[in-house]
Amino acid sequence: MSDLLERLRGRGWRLTAQRRVVAEVLDGDHVHYTADEVHALATERLPEISRATVYNTLGELVTLGEVIEVSTDGRAKRYDPNAHHAHQHLVCARCGTIRDVHPSGDPLADLPSKERYGFAISAVEVTYRGLCPDCAG
């Protein structure tokens, strides 16, 4: 993740303790946290960090393309630090856990141009839904 911090500094990011902590939290496990979870984990390392800063920083990381914003249900968005490898998501319909998966094939090729209605398509997301082994119990 020091890679990430270097990249960001190279893009003119001012390196503050708060931004460093948010970046470290995202780098930890390969889990997709909500903003509130990121805030809770960041608070453990930097107790005075504010909610607004966490939201700001996450938004900046998304804008810079370092993190992907995922909204799989109507609840809180989740932040996916695995932005540099193409992948899709497998979501548990009960507990909301997300796993990264790597389907074969290119879904974009499956959409004929007459079905594109003049849109300039820039991304395709595939979400697989079901019950995880724990919730299927």
Add this chain to the structure above:
Amino acid sequence: MSDLLERLRGRGWRLTAQRRVVAEVLDGDHVHYTADEVHALATERLPEISRATVYNTLGELVTLGEVIEVSTDGRAKRYDPNAHHAHQHLVCARCGTIRDVHPSGDPLADLPSKERYGFAISAVEVTYRGLCPDCAG
């Protein structure tokens, strides 16, 4: 849409003016409204209908499988009345408009079992994102 009302009555639904109005709004155009938009349109026909009833009714229609709930961004969920034909969504990244599209191929076949992590997969959603002709300006 009287089809829909008949089906619902057959399932023991009590047919109220409020539910009828919500169903009519969804039946109108093939647009994917938010709950608030449904409420606004329903209010034109039945001024005293409450927000809670609109939310309740939409939730019931989703549970009954008559309408699909779509959350393409972190904003309000949208309700898709086209539940009886398999389709996917094309979303404008700027204005949020949704169009139904019909890709060829079966995305579920593209996910090898070793990438399923023991999940019992029950649905696959594909979302194409890009700028619509109006927003591409």
Add this chain to the structure above:
DNA sequence: TCTTACATTGGACATTGTCTAAGTCAAGAA
């Protein structure tokens, strides 16, 4: 070290959705 533009903070506010207690009514029974 000094300066200053950029970052952070706390809290108010906005949006979307959920819940509850009290009143209302659709639909079957008599």
Add this chain to the structure above:
DNA sequence: TTCTTGACTTAGACAATGTCCAATGTAAGA
């Protein structure tokens, strides 16, 4: 038709998530 009853609706409080702003703090270059 009228009555009865349990399901439905309502208004508003509340909850969850996210955004905005003015005041304050600070990283980094001069």
